[in-house]
Amino acid sequence: MKVGFIGLGNVGGKLSGSLLRNGVDLYVHDLNADFVAAKVAAGAKDGASPADLMQTCDVVITCLPSPAASAAVMAEMLPHVGPGKIWMEMSTTDEAEIKRLGAAVINAGGTAVDCPVSGGCHRADTGNISIFAGCDRPGFDRVLPLLTLMGRRVLHTGDLGTASVLKVMTNYLATVNLVSVCEAMTVMKGAGMDMATTYQAIAMSSGTSFVHETESQLILSGSRDVNFTMDLIQKDIGLFQKLADQRSIPLELSPLIIEIMKDGQQRYGERAQSDRIIERLEDATGLKILADGFPQELIDDEPEERGYEVAAR
Known part of the structure; x- marks a missing residue:
């Protein structure tokens, strides 16, 4: 073949x-x-x-x-x-x-x-x-x-x-997870918690997710390069919103996530790495969501x- x-x-x-x-x-x-x-x-x-x-x-x-x-x-x-x-x-x-x-x-x-x-x-x-x-x-x-x-x-x-319908759903969920874990880690940093400990607490708890166990590591290392850009995120979550609109399903989180990503693009560039969305919160608070010992890139072992x-x- x-x-x-x-x-x-x-x-x-x-x-x-x-x-x-x-x-x-x-x-x-x-x-x-x-x-x-x-x-x-x-x-x-x-x-x-x-x-x-x-x-x-x-x-x-x-x-x-x-x-x-x-x-x-x-x-x-x-x-x-x-x-x-x-x-x-x-x-x-x-x-x-x-x-x-x-x-x-x-x-x-x-x-x-x-x-x-x-x-x-x-x-x-x-x-x-x-x-x-x-x-x-x-x-x-x-x-x-x-x-x-x-x-x-x-x-x-x-x-x-x-x-394709299921795929845009999974990318929507991943984006919601990304935004929520950025907020969670920023609040923990503001509360004086150690970031490596915070990472492990999330990873071993009911609050964990695939996004946390992968992308949070790149956020904490400062790499913030997951090989996926904000324009691609916008395409995918936009397709998910389109599915909802076509079926007259009222969503609350989805439009907010789209606006958050739009703001990220305006700040850091249309094709900025998606993990840089954490920097909106860093800019707003003056906090740095970083920790030693985390990888610069994800490797599947x-x-x-x-x-x-x-x-x-």
Whole structure:
């Protein structure tokens, strides 16, 4: 099976690396020629263009920064979709867009799967990230061998589009957790608590979360570089708010979180690292939320293993 991969950024570069590491016949494409050259040096082939990839490969995976970028790439690939071709969308995208583009792929005789990832760039780098997959069951069974090379836990979420809906929910929850843990640690600092002790108290209590156990470490070390930027956060939480608005579901936290992130962008830059949101509170209080002994980057120390399907309860 020949596999094409389009989008070699923070996440896509790592997911495609897992495919290469596991011997997949991989063709790559990105607007950044340096990213392509690095993958070719590691054993991939230069895919030339989205159109060429769809013609050459059995499967083409996209991992792009926005629904607009995915639509532009798909416009080039669609004329070359036919029976047996598979499109796997691993971007965090809009439910309506994945259904629209997926329908075009299916109408041309191909298979479409939305399969976004969750769990952080450090786990994408080791093949230990989690993956949601939305498509019919036969399509899921066809792509599962590839998904288990890129991720540890794979959940079939239902029809096309369901994975993208769940993905924006998880990113919304992660952002709420990030903002709340920033407030918690700032209050503890103001109360005179030791920050390393505060970190451990949260980590071993009912107040812990995946975000605390990962991103809080980068906040405390001063690195504040989680490989995820505020513009991407805004895209994802905006998609979650759109889901609510379309269904007339009144939310209270979501609009507030969007405004907090907008303020962070105005202060620190549109593409500032998302963990720098702690600096709003540091600026307001004069406190520094730092502690010795925490890492400058996240490293996944869980051994890489072949992934598996997780059954919904």
